[in-house]
Amino acid sequence: MTQEDRDAWVGFKAVVTTKVPQEQYKLLCTLHARHYNHRYHEPCSCRPKEIVMWIKDIDRIYNKI
Numbered sequence: 104m105t106q107e108d109r110d111a112w113v114g115f116k117a118v119v120t121t122k123v124p125q126e127q128y129k130l131l132c133t134l135h136a137r138h139y140n141h142r143y144h145e146p147c148s149c150r151p152k153e154i155v156m157w158i159k160d161i162d163r164i165y166n167k168i
Contacts, residue, residue, distance in 0.1 A: 104164050108134060112165050123154065134161050 115127050135157045136143045146153040
């Protein structure tokens with residue numbers, strides 16, 4: 104994870120509490136695609152479990168370093 108990604112993730116965690124604003128949602132999707140080697144994809148907001156799982160995935164990468 105680059106320093107730019109780390110800084111963006113810190114900003115994401117500072118803003119997101121219960122709802123994910125659109126700009127932060129796109130950041131989450133971009134980071135997940137980049138670090139989990141898949142095409143950019145925006146999960147449906149009707150499936151919040153997948154979004155929460157993606158947040159936990161990025162947290163694991165962030166905390167690894």
